[in-house]
Amino acid sequence: MPTPSQPESPSTERTAIIGAGLAGLSCARELGRSGVPVRVFDRGRSAGGRVSTRRGQGGDQTGPLYDHGAPMIHVRNATVAQIAERWVEQHAAQWWSPITLHPDGSRSQTERVIVGTPSMSSITQALSVGLDLHNSVTVTDLSHDQQGWLLRLKHYGSTEATTERFDRVVLAMPIPQASRIIAPQDPSALSECPTISYEPTWACMMTLQVGEDLCTLPDIVDTDDGDRVVFAHRKPGHTLPAGTTALVLHANHAWSASYRDASPGEVCSILGQRALDIMQNQIGVLISRPQILDQQAHRWGLARATNPACESHWYCPDRSLGCCSDGFGGSDAESAYLSGIAMARAIVAAQAHRD
Ligand SMILES: Cc1cc2nc3c(=O)[nH]c(=O)nc-3n(C[C@H](O)[C@H](O)[C@H](O)COP(=O)(O)OP(=O)(O)OC[C@H]3O[C@@H](n4cnc5c(N)ncnc54)[C@H](O)[C@@H]3O)c2cc1C
Structure with missing residues (x-):
């Protein structure tokens, strides 16, 4: 099978994909396979977006790995199952x-989900291989004229912006984020695109010295308030010293x-205590003097789509502008991946129709 750098029928039109989450990465790979030159930009230091991992304190390579975005991918679709098997072969997932x-x-065992090994970002790293991916680059605005699209780029650590021209643009991110980039120059650009809203999520990451191995811990705890705790060290590929959780x-x-406007410190103290309460009251593990080795919090402003659109993507061939992300066809990682593929196929079909 051709890789993104082995096109089947090269095209000269340049496509910019803004966003290197699952949707942007799958779109880039699919376009690459069809011979469409693609450059991917992401403001993050690495690809992944909401599939993201942070290393906690504890030394360079010894601190805990926290998957503070999606902790797992529920795989239902055959195309996603196929790529998931490839990640497993590449030792990027299990x-x-x-x-x-x-x-x-009650306790139940999920049939199976896919998780990155040693962490979720291994999956997006595997998807990034061979792509023309530019990290730490924020696209600050986007304008359209007769020559196509002009992107204004802000490079992390530099005060100067650069510009770059493309024939086509894909906004691979939640629609509210896409609007922020394009609306200042072109308020009606996304007027035909479905309106999709998202809910926020605070993630609290914590490592505890518990003094003994807690064999009775489940892998995941769901509370009646709708909180979810995932014990990071119980995921495949994660290791921690004995007696820590x-x-x-x-x-x-x-x-x-x-x-929404709380500080990470405030959130850490509230959610840290809540995690201990869940361990004591719901799991039945009383840690008399918990020693917190590491604690961090991260706020996802647009975590999950509340009103996903039925469409798999949105594309306007007249303007060569498209949007894909979760929120199209679902509200999870799998729908993001599939939305990227659908977007790429729509571009290739529009190009074939025009030629
Ligand atoms: C806390 C949490 C828990 C979750 N749990 C699950 C789960 O259990 N199972 C599941 O299947 N899904 C889960 N999800 C959802 C899943 O993570 C998302 O559906 C999926 O990762 C979305 O991918 P995406 O590519 O559509 O968007 P994103 O991952 O958000 O990617 C968008 C990218 O665009 C970039 N970007 C935005 N603006 C700009 C700009 N101006 N310039 C350059 N780059 C820009 C961002 O940096 C980002 O990398 C969870 C999400 C969260 C936050």
Whole structure:
């Protein structure tokens, strides 16, 4: 199978994909396979977007790995299952059947999900190989004229902006983020695109010295408030010294919205205590003197789509402008991946129709 750098029928039109989350990466790979030259920009230091990993304190390569965005990918679609198998072959991921403790005290085992090894960002790293990907570059605005699209780029660490021209632009990010880039120059650019809203999530990451190995821990705990705790060290490929526990607590959307403007420090102290309460009251593990080795918080302003569109993507061939992300066809990682592929296929079809 051709890689993104081995096009089948080269095209000279240049496509910019803004956003290197799952949607942007799958779109870039699919376009590359069809011989469409693609350059991908992302403001993050690495690809991944909401599939993201942070290393906690504890030394360079020894600190805990927290998947503070999507902790896993639920795979239902055959195309995604196929690429997931490839990640497994590349040692970038493993299938996992986590045990979840539910609010009513029952436990269930999920049939299987895919998780990156040693962390979720291994998946997006695997997807980035061979792409013309530019990280730490924020696209600050976008304008269209007779020669196509002009992107204004802000490079991390530099005060000067640069510009670059493209024939086509794909905004591979939640629609509210896409609007922020394009609306100042062109308020009606996305007027035909579905309106998709997102809810926020605060993630609290914590490593505890618990003094003993807690064999009774489930892998995931769901609370009746809608919080979710994933014990990071129980995921395949994660290791921690004996007697320590690492977890990521994703707070429910209502709480996250009401603490929208809180500081990470404030959120850490509230959610850190909540995690200990969940361990004591829901799991039945009392840690008499918990020693917190590491604690961090991150706010995802646009975590999950609340009103996903039925369409898989949006593309305007007249302007060579498209949008893809989760929120098209679903509200999870799988829908983001599929949205990117659908976007790429729409571009190739429009190009073939025009030629
Ligand atoms: C806390 C949390 C838990 C989740 N849990 C699950 C789960 O259990 N299972 C599941 O399947 N899904 C889960 N998800 C959802 C999943 O992470 C997303 O659906 C998926 O990752 C979205 O991918 P995307 O490519 O559409 O968007 P994103 O990953 O958001 O990618 C958009 C990219 O665009 C970049 N960008 C934005 N603006 C600019 C700009 N101006 N210039 C340059 N770059 C820009 C961003 O840096 C980002 O990398 C979760 C998400 C969160 C936040």
